[in-house]
Amino acid sequence: MFYEPDKKNHGLPHNPFKSICVPRPIAWISSLSKDGVLNVAPFSQFTNLSYDPPCIVFSAGGFRGGLKDTVRNIWETNEFVVNMATWELREKVELTSQPVEPDVDEAKVAGLEMIPSRLVKPPRIAASPVQMECRYHSCLQIPGNHEPHYLMVGRVHGVHIKDDMIGPDGKLDILKIRPLARLGYLDYTSVESFITMVPTGPNVEAQIRGLSGTPQPSTPVTAK
Numbered sequence: 001m002f003y004e005p006d007k008k009n010h011g012l013p014h015n016p017f018k019s020i021c022v023p024r025p026i027a028w029i030s031s032l033s034k035d036g037v038l039n040v041a042p043f044s045q046f047t048n049l050s051y052d053p054p055c056i057v058f059s060a061g062g063f064r065g066g067l068k069d070t071v072r073n074i075w076e077t078n079e080f081v082v083n084m085a086t087w088e089l090r091e092k093v094e095l096t097s098q099p100v101e102p103d104v105d106e107a108k109v110a111g112l113e114m115i116p117s118r119l120v121k122p123p124r125i126a127a128s129p130v131q132m133e134c135r136y137h138s139c140l141q142i143p144g145n146h147e148p149h150y151l152m153v154g155r156v157h158g159v160h161i162k163d164d165m166i167g168p169d170g171k172l173d174i175l176k177i178r179p180l181a182r183l184g185y186l187d188y189t190s191v192e193s194f195i196t197m198v199p200t201g202p203n204v205e206a207q208i209r210g211l212s213g214t215p216q217p218s219t220p221v222t223a224k
């Protein structure tokens with residue numbers, strides 16, 4: 001089949017577009033309004049944008065002619081935390097996606113314990129195994145047929161990883177973490193297996209360095 005999204009001529013019962021770039025990790029974002037009201041919401045149009053400097057990007061649609069609370073909060077306060085969503089936390093992730101009034105604290109709605117961040121004011125989700133403390137960098141606004149989309153870039157200034165989620169080899173134990181990811185429709189998946197592929201190119205060492213993270217002497221790990 002072939003279809004042109006602008007013509008909406010896919011002829012299928014559901015728009016297939018969101019099922020194409022899959023699986024998508026979920027940024028479970030905590031932010032504070034300028035009056036200090038906590039907001040938590042999931043965003044699967046999300047990825048890391050660069051690693052040096054470490055930046056992430058997520059995109060949020062407009063909402064009823066205005067902004068989603070997450071976007072407004074980040075514009076007002078400059079700070080947010082990306083908490084990793086996991087299979088175990090899936091029901092709480094969904095609960096925090098409900099459209100509620102800006103003065104409602106979704107963490108309370110979902111029964112989430114929040115703990116302080118180190119560098120930014122918005123707190124982190126205690127149960128999430130990995131949290132990234134971010135500051136707003138920039139936004140690209142993309143006009144839509146109904147609402148615009150806001151592509152929000154954040155720079156990562158601090159990363160928390162639960163010690164028991166790091167394996168004896170010093171790598172994130174991704175099967176233990178079991179990150180949650182969005183498919184299309186109402187479907188989700190999680191990471192339950194992986195394979196390791198060793199590069200075979202002419203400059204294998206450089207390739208390995210790039211893919212696996214530069215093996216520089218690391219600075220001492222600070223306390224949690």
Ligand SMILES: Cc1cc2nc3c(=O)[nH]c(=O)nc-3n(C[C@H](O)[C@H](O)[C@H](O)COP(=O)(O)O)c2cc1C
Nearest residue numbers: 041042043044045059060061068069070097098099
């Ligand atoms: C798993 C999941 C992923 C989502 N991803 C996005 C997304 O990438 N962009 C978006 O605009 N909304 C997304 N949503 C919907 C928002 O979470 C929802 O609109 C939420 O109410 C926004 O909250 P806020 O107004 O408190 O920022 C997603 C919902 C779920 C359950």
